[in-house]
Amino acid sequence: MAQPKLKTTIAILGCGDVGSTLAYTLILQPICSEVILVDLKQDLLEAQVRDLSDATYRGDSGVKVRAGTHKDAGQADIVVITAGAKQKIGESRLSLLSRNLHILESIFSAMQPISPHTILLLVANPVDILTYFARKLSGLPESQVLGTGTSLDSARLRGILAEKAEVAPNSIDAYVLGEHGDSQFIAWSSATIGTTPLSLAMPSHPLTPAFKATISSHTRGAASAIIAAKGCTSYGIGNIAASICKYILFDSRSVRPLSFYQPELGCCLSMPAVVGRKGIIKAMPVQLDAEEQAQLEACAKGLRGVIEGAEKEVRADRELERALEQDQGA
Numbered sequence: 001m002a003q004p005k006l007k008t009t010i011a012i013l014g015c016g017d018v019g020s021t022l023a024y025t026l027i028l029q030p031i032c033s034e035v036i037l038v039d040l041k042q043d044l045l046e047a048q049v050r051d052l053s054d055a056t057y058r059g060d061s062g063v064k065v066r067a068g069t070h071k072d073a074g075q076a077d078i079v080v081i082t083a084g085a086k087q088k089i090g091e092s093r094l095s096l097l098s099r100n101l102h103i104l105e106s107i108f109s110a111m112q113p114i115s116p117h118t119i120l121l122l123v124a125n126p127v128d129i130l131t132y133f134a135r136k137l138s139g140l141p142e143s144q145v146l147g148t149g150t151s152l153d154s155a156r157l158r159g160i161l162a163e164k165a166e167v168a169p170n171s172i173d174a175y176v177l178g179e180h181g182d183s184q185f186i187a188w189s190s191a192t193i194g195t196t197p198l199s200l201a202m203p204s205h206p207l208t209p210a211f212k213a214t215i216s217s218h219t220r221g222a223a224s225a226i227i228a229a230k231g232c233t234s235y236g237i238g239n240i241a242a243s244i245c246k247y248i249l250f251d252s253r254s255v256r257p258l259s260f261y262q263p264e265l266g267c268c269l270s271m272p273a274v275v276g277r278k279g280i281i282k283a284m285p286v287q288l289d290a291e292e293q294a295q296l297e298a299c300a301k302g303l304r305g306v307i308e309g310a311e312k313e314v315r316a317d318r319e320l321e322r323a324l325e326q327d328q329g330a
C-alpha cells in the first residue's frame with residue numbers, strides 16, 4: 001500500500017530580506033512541515049537558520065528549518081526563488097535582468113535533477129521575465145512555473161480602494177494585471193466591491209481619469225518609495241508569497257493575479273488564475289474593455305522585446321564560452 005506523504009517541504013533560494021521574511025511567515029502560520037533555506041553566503045545562511053529556528057521553539061509551530069543545497073531544493077514540493085540582486089534606489093526592475101538571469105541559470109544547473117512534481121514560484125525581479133526563463137530552464141510543465149507577478153500590486157490596490165470606500169480590503173475585487181513593473185494596468189472595468197461595480201460602490205470618488213491616475217501611480221510607485229526609505233520591500237511580498245504557497249499545498253483553488261505563460265501573447269505576465277496543488281490549474285477569463293486590452297497588448301509587446309534582447313545576450317554568452325573552451329583546448 002502506498003505510504004501517505006507526511007512531509008511538506010518548501011525550499012527558499014536566497015535568504016536575504018525577502019526569503020527570510022517569507023520563511024518567518026511560513027513558520028508562524030504554519031503552512032508546511034519543513035523549510036529549507038539555500039544561500040551562497042554561508043554565514044548569513046547559518047545565522048538565518050538559527051534565528052528562524054528560535055522562532056519555532058515557542059508555541060506549536062512544528063516547522064523544521066534547515067540549511068540545504070540547491071540539489072536538496074530541487075526535491076521540495078515548492079521552490080521559491082528570491083535569489084538575486086535587489087533594486088537600488090531609483091533602479092527599474094528590468095535593469096536587474098542581466099544580473100538575475102545569470103543567477104537563475106546557475107541555480108537551475110545546480111538544482112538538477114528537479115522533481116517532476118515541484119512547483120516553482122518566482123519572486124526575484126524582473127519577475128515576469130525570470131518566470132519565462134525559469135519555465136525554459138527547469139524543463140517543468142508550464143502549469144508548474146509561476147511568478148508572484150502583480151499579486152503585491154493588487155494587494156496595494158485593494159488597500160487604497162478599501163480606504164477610499166471605507167470597507168474591508170477583502171471585500172474589494174480589483175486586479176492590477178500585466179507586468180509587475182511600469183507597464184502594469186488596472187482592470188477598472190471589472191472591479192467590484194462585493195458584487196457592486198466600483199463606480200456605483202464609491203459615489204464620493206467618481207472614476208475620473210484623474211482619480212484613476214492617482215490610484216495607478218500609487219500602486220505602481222509604492223515599492224520605490226519603500227525601497228528609498230528602508231532599502232527593500234519584504235513584509236508585503238513575504239506575506240503574498242506565503243499565501244500562494246498555502247493555496248498550492250492546500251489545493252485551495254483560489255483565484256489570484258499571477259504571472260504565468262500566456263501562449264497567445266508569447267510571454268509571462270499576470271492574469272487571474274486558479275491556483276492549486278498542481279500550480280496554475282487554469283486561467284480565469286477576464287473581460288477587459290478596449291483601453292485595457294490595448295494596455296495588455298502594449299505590455300506584452302514590451303516584455304517580448306526584453307525577452308528577445310535577453311535571448312540574444314544568452315546566445316552571445318554561450319558562443320563566447322564555447323570559443324574560450326576551444327581556445328583552451330587548442
Ligand SMILES: NC(=O)c1ccc[n+]([C@@H]2O[C@H](COP(=O)([O-])OP(=O)(O)OC[C@H]3O[C@@H](n4cnc5c(N)ncnc54)[C@H](O)[C@@H]3O)[C@@H](O)[C@H]2O)c1
Nearest residue numbers: 014016017018039040083084085086087123124125232237
Ligand atoms: N516580486 C515581487 O513583488 C518582489 C518584491 C520584493 C522584492 N523582490 C525581489 O526579490 C529579490 C530578493 O530581494 P531581497 O531584498 O531579499 O534581496 P537580498 O539581497 O536581501 O537577498 C538576496 C539573496 O540571494 C542570495 N543569492 C544570490 N545568488 C544566489 C544563488 N545562486 N543561490 C542562492 N542564493 C543566492 C544572496 O546571497 C542574498 O542573500 C530581488 O530581485 C527583489 O527585486 C520581488
